[in-house]
Amino acid sequence: MKLRKSDFARPTAELAKDLLGCFLVHATQHARLVGRIVETEAYLYRNDPACHAHRGMTKRNKPMFGPAGRSYVYLIYGMYYCFNVTSGNIGEGEAVLIRALEPIAGIDTMSRRRGVKDVRSLCSGPGKLTQAMGISLEHNDRCLRTDCLSIHTRDSFKNLISPQKSLRVLATTRIGIGRGIDLPLRFLIKDNPFVSKPA
Protein backbone atom coordinates (compact mmCIF):
# COMPACT_ATOMS: atom_id res chain seq x y z
CA MET A 1 0.00 0.00 0.00
CA LYS A 2 1.31 3.41 -0.93
CA LEU A 3 1.82 6.16 1.62
CA ARG A 4 -1.02 8.67 1.65
CA LYS A 5 -0.94 12.42 1.75
CA SER A 6 -1.46 12.46 5.54
CA ASP A 7 1.51 10.10 6.02
CA PHE A 8 3.83 12.85 4.75
CA ALA A 9 2.23 15.58 6.90
CA ARG A 10 4.58 15.14 9.85
CA PRO A 11 7.39 17.23 11.34
CA THR A 12 10.39 16.51 9.14
CA ALA A 13 12.52 14.73 11.75
CA GLU A 14 9.51 12.53 12.57
CA LEU A 15 8.93 11.79 8.90
CA ALA A 16 12.59 10.82 8.55
CA LYS A 17 12.09 8.23 11.29
CA ASP A 18 8.74 7.07 9.95
CA LEU A 19 10.20 6.44 6.50
CA LEU A 20 12.57 3.84 7.93
CA GLY A 21 11.24 0.39 7.05
CA CYS A 22 9.09 1.76 4.23
CA PHE A 23 9.77 0.76 0.61
CA LEU A 24 10.93 2.90 -2.29
CA VAL A 25 9.61 1.54 -5.58
CA HIS A 26 10.63 2.47 -9.11
CA ALA A 27 8.25 0.90 -11.62
CA THR A 28 9.37 0.88 -15.25
CA GLN A 29 8.37 -1.06 -18.34
CA HIS A 30 11.11 -3.59 -17.86
CA ALA A 31 11.47 -3.94 -14.13
CA ARG A 32 10.09 -3.15 -10.75
CA LEU A 33 12.88 -2.05 -8.43
CA VAL A 34 12.21 -2.15 -4.70
CA GLY A 35 14.40 -1.09 -1.79
CA ARG A 36 13.62 -0.93 1.92
CA ILE A 37 14.60 2.41 3.46
CA VAL A 38 17.17 1.82 6.21
CA GLU A 39 18.86 5.23 6.62
CA THR A 40 17.60 8.83 6.33
CA GLU A 41 18.57 12.38 7.22
CA ALA A 42 16.31 15.35 8.00
CA TYR A 43 17.15 18.83 6.69
CA LEU A 44 15.26 21.69 8.34
CA TYR A 45 14.30 25.17 7.22
CA ARG A 46 15.15 26.90 10.48
CA ASN A 47 18.44 26.83 12.40
CA ASP A 48 19.97 24.29 10.04
CA PRO A 49 22.85 25.77 8.00
CA ALA A 50 23.42 22.45 6.22
CA CYS A 51 19.99 22.61 4.58
CA HIS A 52 19.92 23.62 0.91
CA ALA A 53 16.95 25.86 1.68
CA HIS A 54 18.62 27.64 4.58
CA ARG A 55 19.33 30.76 2.51
CA GLY A 56 16.02 30.82 0.72
CA MET A 57 14.52 29.47 -2.47
CA THR A 58 16.67 28.99 -5.59
CA LYS A 59 16.10 27.23 -8.88
CA ARG A 60 17.65 24.06 -7.52
CA ASN A 61 15.93 23.78 -4.14
CA LYS A 62 12.47 24.90 -5.28
CA PRO A 63 10.86 21.46 -4.75
CA MET A 64 11.74 21.70 -1.04
CA PHE A 65 9.38 24.66 -0.71
CA GLY A 66 6.43 22.85 -2.30
CA PRO A 67 4.04 20.38 -0.66
CA ALA A 68 5.28 17.36 1.28
CA GLY A 69 5.51 13.98 -0.38
CA ARG A 70 7.25 14.96 -3.58
CA SER A 71 10.77 14.26 -4.88
CA TYR A 72 13.78 16.56 -4.70
CA VAL A 73 16.67 15.21 -6.81
CA TYR A 74 19.91 17.09 -7.37
CA LEU A 75 23.37 16.52 -8.85
CA ILE A 76 26.21 16.28 -6.36
CA TYR A 77 29.95 16.49 -7.12
CA GLY A 78 29.19 16.53 -10.82
CA MET A 79 28.60 12.78 -10.99
CA TYR A 80 25.98 11.48 -8.56
CA TYR A 81 22.39 12.23 -7.69
CA CYS A 82 20.81 12.52 -4.26
CA PHE A 83 17.15 11.67 -3.71
CA ASN A 84 15.02 13.46 -1.11
CA VAL A 85 11.40 13.33 0.02
CA THR A 86 10.02 16.84 0.44
CA SER A 87 8.52 17.66 3.81
CA GLY A 88 7.08 20.47 5.90
CA ASN A 89 4.53 23.14 5.09
CA ILE A 90 4.37 24.89 1.73
CA GLY A 91 6.84 27.80 1.82
CA GLU A 92 9.13 26.13 4.35
CA GLY A 93 12.00 24.35 2.59
CA GLU A 94 12.51 20.99 4.28
CA ALA A 95 13.27 17.47 3.08
CA VAL A 96 14.38 13.98 4.05
CA LEU A 97 17.49 12.63 2.31
CA ILE A 98 17.26 8.92 1.61
CA ARG A 99 20.76 7.63 2.40
CA ALA A 100 20.50 3.86 2.08
CA LEU A 101 18.20 1.04 0.96
CA GLU A 102 18.14 -2.68 1.55
CA PRO A 103 17.72 -4.16 -1.96
CA ILE A 104 14.48 -6.18 -2.15
CA ALA A 105 13.55 -6.68 -5.82
CA GLY A 106 15.25 -6.04 -9.15
CA ILE A 107 18.66 -6.88 -7.75
CA ASP A 108 19.95 -8.03 -11.15
CA THR A 109 19.20 -4.63 -12.63
CA MET A 110 20.72 -2.85 -9.66
CA SER A 111 23.92 -4.90 -9.93
CA ARG A 112 24.23 -4.20 -13.64
CA ARG A 113 23.74 -0.46 -13.16
CA ARG A 114 26.21 -0.32 -10.30
CA GLY A 115 28.77 -2.65 -11.84
CA VAL A 116 29.03 -4.45 -8.53
CA LYS A 117 27.90 -7.85 -7.24
CA ASP A 118 27.96 -7.51 -3.47
CA VAL A 119 24.37 -6.77 -2.50
CA ARG A 120 25.52 -4.71 0.45
CA SER A 121 27.20 -2.17 -1.81
CA LEU A 122 24.29 -1.68 -4.21
CA CYS A 123 22.33 0.94 -2.29
CA SER A 124 24.45 1.73 0.82
CA GLY A 125 24.84 5.46 0.16
CA PRO A 126 22.81 8.31 -1.36
CA GLY A 127 24.72 8.30 -4.66
CA LYS A 128 24.75 4.50 -4.87
CA LEU A 129 21.02 4.08 -4.41
CA THR A 130 20.05 6.58 -7.09
CA GLN A 131 22.41 4.83 -9.51
CA ALA A 132 21.01 1.39 -8.62
CA MET A 133 17.38 2.54 -8.75
CA GLY A 134 17.83 4.54 -11.96
CA ILE A 135 16.89 7.86 -10.35
CA SER A 136 18.08 11.08 -12.04
CA LEU A 137 16.92 14.62 -12.73
CA GLU A 138 13.96 13.43 -14.78
CA HIS A 139 12.49 12.26 -11.47
CA ASN A 140 12.86 15.63 -9.78
CA ASP A 141 9.82 17.43 -8.36
CA ARG A 142 7.34 14.60 -8.89
CA CYS A 143 4.54 13.29 -6.71
CA LEU A 144 5.66 10.23 -4.75
CA ARG A 145 2.07 8.96 -4.36
CA THR A 146 1.12 8.87 -8.03
CA ASP A 147 4.29 8.70 -10.12
CA CYS A 148 6.52 5.82 -11.24
CA LEU A 149 8.59 6.51 -8.13
CA SER A 150 6.54 5.81 -5.01
CA ILE A 151 6.83 4.94 -1.33
CA HIS A 152 4.98 2.03 0.27
CA THR A 153 4.08 1.22 3.88
CA ARG A 154 6.20 -0.92 6.18
CA ASP A 155 3.81 -3.86 5.92
CA SER A 156 4.11 -4.03 2.12
CA PHE A 157 5.97 -6.76 0.21
CA LYS A 158 5.54 -9.39 2.92
CA ASN A 159 5.89 -11.97 0.18
CA LEU A 160 9.41 -10.73 -0.63
CA ILE A 161 10.97 -10.32 2.79
CA SER A 162 11.53 -12.40 5.89
CA PRO A 163 9.39 -11.46 8.90
CA GLN A 164 10.69 -8.28 10.48
CA LYS A 165 11.61 -7.87 14.10
CA SER A 166 10.29 -4.81 15.87
CA LEU A 167 12.15 -1.95 14.24
CA ARG A 168 14.69 -0.16 16.41
CA VAL A 169 15.80 3.29 15.31
CA LEU A 170 19.11 4.97 16.13
CA ALA A 171 19.77 8.71 15.79
CA THR A 172 23.22 10.17 15.07
CA THR A 173 24.72 13.32 13.59
CA ARG A 174 24.57 13.69 9.83
CA ILE A 175 27.29 12.59 7.38
CA GLY A 176 29.28 14.46 4.76
CA ILE A 177 28.38 18.03 5.75
CA GLY A 178 30.48 20.91 7.05
CA ARG A 179 27.83 22.90 8.93
CA GLY A 180 25.13 21.89 11.37
CA ILE A 181 27.30 18.91 12.16
CA ASP A 182 26.10 18.54 15.76
CA LEU A 183 22.39 18.11 15.07
CA PRO A 184 21.10 14.53 15.65
CA LEU A 185 19.10 14.33 12.45
CA ARG A 186 20.41 11.11 10.88
CA PHE A 187 18.27 8.04 11.49
CA LEU A 188 19.02 4.40 10.78
CA ILE A 189 17.69 0.96 11.56
CA LYS A 190 19.71 -0.65 14.35
CA ASP A 191 22.00 -3.48 13.24
CA ASN A 192 20.93 -3.28 9.61
CA PRO A 193 23.88 -4.29 7.35
CA PHE A 194 22.77 -2.13 4.42
CA VAL A 195 23.35 1.33 5.93
CA SER A 196 26.08 3.58 4.49
CA LYS A 197 27.97 3.61 7.77
CA PRO A 198 27.22 1.81 11.05
CA ALA A 199 26.27 3.99 14.01
Next chain:
DNA sequence: CCAACGATGGTCT
Protein backbone atom coordinates in the same frame (compact mmCIF):
# COMPACT_ATOMS: atom_id res chain seq x y z
C1' DC B 1 42.40 -1.47 8.49
C1' DC B 2 42.36 3.71 7.28
C1' DA B 3 42.97 8.42 5.56
C1' DA B 4 43.80 10.99 1.51
C1' DC B 5 42.61 12.21 -2.97
C1' DG B 6 40.82 12.88 -7.70
C1' DA B 7 36.87 12.81 -10.81
C1' DT B 8 33.53 16.10 -12.48
C1' DG B 9 30.06 19.82 -13.31
C1' DG B 10 26.25 22.56 -11.51
C1' DT B 11 25.21 26.11 -8.09
C1' DC B 12 25.79 30.12 -5.60
C1' DT B 13 28.56 34.27 -3.99
Next chain:
DNA sequence: GACCATCGTTGGC
Protein backbone atom coordinates in the same frame (compact mmCIF):
# COMPACT_ATOMS: atom_id res chain seq x y z
C1' DG C 1 36.08 31.05 -7.96
C1' DA C 2 34.85 28.24 -4.07
C1' DC C 3 32.04 24.86 -2.62
C1' DC C 4 29.62 20.51 -2.66
C1' DA C 5 23.92 16.06 1.68
C1' DT C 6 29.70 11.27 -2.99
C1' DC C 7 32.33 7.33 -4.34
C1' DG C 8 36.12 4.25 -5.80
C1' DT C 9 40.85 3.91 -5.73
C1' DT C 10 45.30 4.34 -3.88
C1' DG C 11 48.93 3.89 -0.74
C1' DG C 12 50.34 3.65 3.98
C1' DC C 13 50.34 0.90 8.09
